[in-house]
Amino acid sequence: MNDQAKQQAxxxxxxxxxxxxxxxDSEEHYDELLKAADELERKGLISGSEWRVLLREAGAVFANSIAGLGGGS
Structure with a gap:
């Protein structure tokens, strides 16, 4: 695994x-983050545990953006 390629990715x-x-929109953003994380793992730039961290972070941002949209209602 190339450390520089991993850092850049x-x-x-x-x-x-x-x-x-x-x-x-929030859903498109989330989908793009998941696709990008999948691609990083597929290319071998990140491990499965690193992939799970990215998914959790993407999920947290998605949840916060959805909560923000409904917060004013």
């Missing part, structure tokens, strides 16, 4: 986590 994933693409 994780940096890109966390960038997407923090700043979703313009016009991307």
């Amino acid at each position: 994780l940096a890109a994933w966390y960038q997407l986590l923090r700043q979703p693409e313009i016009r991307m």
Whole structure:
């Protein structure tokens, strides 16, 4: 496993986590994060346990964004 490739891939994933693409709703953001995490694991850049951490982080951001949407109702 190339440490530099792993660091770059994780940096890109966390960038997407923090700043979703313009016009991307919460569900699309979550789906893109999951796809990206799956791809990192498929390429062997992250382990299964690292993949689970990314999924938990994506889920937490998704839950917070959904709670924010319903919070004003």
